[in-house]
Amino acid sequence: MLNQLLRKLIRSASGRTQWLLAVVGLSIALLLIFAAVQVQVNYNDLLHGKTNQDSVANFLVINKLLNNQTYGNATLSAAEIDDLKKQSFTEDVGILTPSRFKASVQSYSDRFPFYTDISFESVPAQFIDVNSKDWKWDEQSAFIPMIAPNMFLDFYNFQFSFSQNLPQLTQDVVKMIVFKVNINTPNGVVSMNGRVVGFSDRITSLLVPQEFMDWANQRYSINQDTKPSRVVMRTKDPGNPQLVEYLKGHNLVTDADKTRFSKYRQIVNTVVNISWITGAVMLLFALLIFTLFIQLTVSSCKDEIELLVTLGASPKQLQRFLMKQFFPANVFIVLITLLIVTGLQYWVYSILSQQNMFVSAFTSYYTLLTALLILLVLWITNRTTIRKYVVQQQK
Template sequence: MRALLNKIFLRKLGIGKFTLSGVAFLVGFTLVLLSLQGYFKLTDVISPKKNPSNYIILNKEVGFTNTIFGARAQFTPDEILEFRKQTFLDDFGVFRSSQFQATAHLGGDLGFYTELFFESVPTQFIDNKPATFVWEKGDNFLPIIISQDFLNLYNFGYAMGKGTPQLSKATIQLVPLTVVIEGPGGRQAFKAKVVGFSERISSILVPEKFLTWANKTVAGVDQSQAASRVIVKLKSDQSAAFDDYIRKHSLKISDEKQKFNKILTTINVVMSVLVVIGTAFMIFALVIVMLNFSLMVAQAKDEVSLLLQLGYKTTHLVRHLLSYLIIFLASAVLLSLLAFILGNQMLVTFFADSGMDISTAIHGKVIGVAVAFVVLSFAVSFFAITRVVVSVNR
């Protein structure tokens, strides 16, 4: 019976039209999945959610008097002691900054040279802290953690504009550096490497032990209890008390992160456009599938009608036509997935070339959208088929 029904319908439905709409579906579906995958992966890289907002970096407001009188905007030891005691805090740490001259040289004779500064915070505040981030007196190797934002800023701001190569985390970690520190207490050189990237702290971090030692012996400054910046961990439901406190003491939440993010806005806009285009494609693909099947079944109206007159049941014919739909969708979806996996590989390679480490793992939301889209296409076509067959019967 199947063979006979195939003879009746397939000629009427037309393999050519089937193939054409299959290709449209394939292209649309693959593009949707790829743009979503790219969007989600890039969003993961650019704006990680690992930075829980209960970590907050604070500094004192820098005002006119600071500039005129050279008064430093910093926390006094008393202020620190008082702040530390507040009950809305889970943890409290101060930033120490380098009091000596520091320069970094690129290993070899490449001639890269830059002045820099260091800061340190208690280790429990550092996210993504690698095990190598330790320093003991006498060590010649200095591990450094830089801000993820610096890397993003370089890759998406500087390198894109200047045409210099973009750098991945892995590449940067391979670069050997020589750090020279200099002060009244003498001059010392260290081998150094970037060992990690912090998403929470926008600074150049070295181990606290190193900074205390270097400030004391090289800069000749005994570690003062004053600090320019502090980092606090807030208890989860205490933000009201905290807001109150910083207003009273005219403290300022460090918004460096937000500044960096402004540069990344451009990239976000580009990605959003990609998603809009992808969504448009998705809707088109859906409309194509729906129209295509309605049209095909409508063209086979006479055949459906005659079969019903011969005693065939509506359910039987719907099931038969549905089997075409299933074969059609299944093969289109399979081919799309194949194209998607290939495209994803290319995407990963492209991102890696642009200095971003992303995995080939398919994003969960992409799988969700894919499933939802297939189910929706199926449902829409199912209703189109049923509607035509039932309308013929009346």
């Protein structure tokens, strides 16, 4: 009843258009802010979500860009590798050791005559994604285990075998074949047995265990230069624009395909930032208009408020009433915009899931949290404005 009477006395200030302007402004501001949060969350989902994870992409083989300036000096110094290790996007760095001796691989079987010159590489064990009990070597070992890139087998099966009239080979067949590995030494050729124990997409070279590499390099090396020229790096997010920027700045290159997301990512970041800033500025203006509106209402009902206070209406009663007049509109706007963003999110979800990209079907907790935070800001703004002007009116 009291509120009904107060509503009759304290009419909202005449500026209906102003009110509408504030409502529209706040709605757009909130839409932009919520959308920015939601897009950011979606993008993170796409990048880091388990269903979207691409483990191969997280390992980058990095080497110096070979051009006229770096020609003949394309090795990586210890300082350069240390610096790379220190970067925030780096999880781990391993040095790829190349073989520094001449070697070839050939088959024992006449039915499958096969011979090729070859070079090996080795990498610390934590970078290997093949689980094989045979992946170990010492001088007593019967054979050298090798990991071949899938690419090699594809190249053999779909090109080489046709041109040489050789049978196609499955991974399992290849793993059963024992090859003859010949190493050229100053004292003639040393032959050993070798066997492929697994295939990998991670590093595109023929890998042997680090122990074998160290042993063989020490024994048969034809030059003593031991500076590494390639490293493998593990990163959470190969699309990180910082990473791409760093590589570019240090004359380093990697598989461009793996870092191609960084470009999209930069665009998304820019769009999100613009959305943020625009939303924040609009929120500020909307708050200002709301504040002015409250001020206008209170001052246009100056006489009524004065008499109400004279008759015994408490400042608390008036503040509570004015809060009830102004705040529900804000809550309503927040709910409506949240609903719109939820609708948009569902739409994005259904479109992306057709393309096998998975984001949540509903708005994220972050968006809801943002909504709560903004409600709090609105509440505080309303409350302080009302307090300020009601108190001012009494003086």
